[in-house]
Amino acid sequence: MVAVGTRITHYNPHSTAPPRSPARRNAMIAFDRPAVPQRGKKPDRNVLGLPLAPCSNEPLTGFFRDGCCRTGPDDVGVHTVCAVMTKDFLKFTVAVGNDLVTPRPEWGFPGLVDGDRWCLCAARWLEAAREGRAPPVVLEATHEKSLDIVPFELLKKHAAIQA
Secondary structure (H helix, E strand, C coil): CCCCCCCCCCCCCCCCCCCCCHHHHHHHCHHHCCCCCCCCCCCCEECCCCECCCCCECCECCCCCCCCCCCCCCCCCCEEEEEECCHHHHHHHHHCCCCCCCCEHHHCECCCCCCCEEEEEHHHHHHHHHCCCCCCECHHHCEHHHHHCCCHHHHHHCECCCC
């Protein structure tokens, strides 16, 4: 069984469902490609009010798996905080029921390690911050929608040091 909102990006040879044609399969994974800018649509902005920078392409992150912490109406988790994973945060998130460490190849998820960048749910990041276990945040790659959940000063306090 797959949870609501879960997106599977490849054909599973062990599935009992009939295989899809290549054209249909490609149509199903269109969300994996960067969004085509729509005429008149404003670009996504970060918490600094500037254009949103990419978070990570390796591992490929984002609700739309386009490397950016963009969001939309289907993103009920609000995956908008670009964070640099730490061992402490990864232990914390496993302990509270969100295992980001174990690879899930059936979902195209490699499992995260210390140092990876990943688009986190804003509420999960805030929960970790309240517990003193929040990972550093890449402000340039954190979507402005995060500010609906997390105060800017708290994000700024946890800003990753750029090398």
